[in-house]
Amino acid sequence: MKEFLNRSYQIIFSFFCGVVPFTDLGEAVPNVSLLLITFFFPFVVKQSDWKKINNRFYFILFLLVLIIFIQSILVGRWEDFKFIKKLILLIVILIYSIPIKNNLAPMLSFTLGSLILLVCSSINLVLFFLISGKIDMTTGDQVASILLGDRPYVSYAFVLSFCLCIYMSNLVGKAKFLLYGAALIFFIFIFIISARISLISLVLIILYYVFYTKNIKRVSLIIFILGVFSSIMFTFSDSLKKRFFVSSNEYTLEQIVKFEPRYYIWNCSYSVLTENKAYLMGLGFDSLNKQLETCYSNSTDFMNKEQQDYFVRSKFNTHNQFLNFMLSTGILSLLLFIFFFISWFKMGHRNYYVSILFFVIFLFCLAENILSRQMGVELFALTLVFSNMISIREKKQYD
Secondary structure, three states, X not given: OHHHHHHHHHHHHHHHHHHHHHHHHOOHHHHHHHHHHHHHHHHHOOHHHHHHHOOHHHHHHHHHHHXXXXXXXXXXXXXXHHHHHHHHHHHXXXXXXXXXXXOHHXXXXXXXXXXXXXXXXXXXXXXXXXXXXXXXXXXXXXXXXXXXXXHHHHHHHHHHHXXXXXXXXXXXXXXXXXXXXXXXXHHHHHHHOOOHHHHHHHXXXXXXXXXXXXXXXXXXXXXXXHHHHHHHHHHHOHHHHHXXXXXXXXXXXXXXXXXXXXXXXXXXXXHHHXXXXXXXXXXXXXXXXXXXXXXXXXXXOOOOHHHHHHHHHHOOOOOOXXXXXXXXXXXXXXHHHHHHHHHHHHHHOOOHHHHHHHHHHHHHHHHOOHHHOHHHHHHHHHHHHHHHHHHHHHHXXXX
């Protein structure tokens, strides 16, 4: 009976990992999976399993969530519990991962789910091309319908899968070339959909490998291939050129900066911070979003009325998780979040695979409020889970 429960738990958790990339299509399936995991968890967890999260950076993260929870109750920010529920979901996923013994299964499941999503997105992209005669990956709503989810989050799932493919290729023997092939597919598709943050992440992953390895021939080959491929993609992809502001037109630096939505978002975030001076307790997540909307409505910095209306209609959040914690819950939350990343880096900087997972999620937190939506929380949690699994596996090999 015990073996049946353990095997069932492993299957359900792996299934949950596999459906995470599809969360934007519907949250019901991952939520039902978590409910099933909740039922099995008390019957499969052992006392020794808790050691897997017995480290400093997990403690800091748990403390951060606890402080935000208590602060919201003390200040009476009941409307913020929509956000706090997502933070609690993060902790729940981390805890639910500790009974997992076969670490490879959740990674393979997540990678397979991402690959299926990529295939579905590719079909949509081909159909769109046949109808319109072009591939335009610059319009947000159109891109989301093609990718079956918001580009930043879907592309992050592809980056994470790319990293996992590279890691797992060292463990599976004959399937190594299949995983290398899958990694190449993720790599190319991220270029095709012009996902800027994910592309920068891929470049950092490769550059970090360049400094990590001592094989000069391999490094030279990687840099050459990356350079040639990037040149080809930027030459033939109009979407990629537009997304990175590469154009035949001569723009000033100020104009290029103003093409980036975060210029206006972060300016309004700074204005909200200086006007309210809520450094200690913050404004609350809900109140912050409302004040940002007001700032967009009153700003005179937009290029035209149409652009301003777009920002007001879109109700953009801070697009930076560090900034979001600072403005919403104060300086203590920001410091704890920073210390969390410092502890994570100190724990895994000697391991290439742990390091690249750290870098990609850190970069994503600089550009998005990843913890403000369910898919972002799930991706953040699984990045931590996979990083911890790799770290524990490597530690066992040296013990």
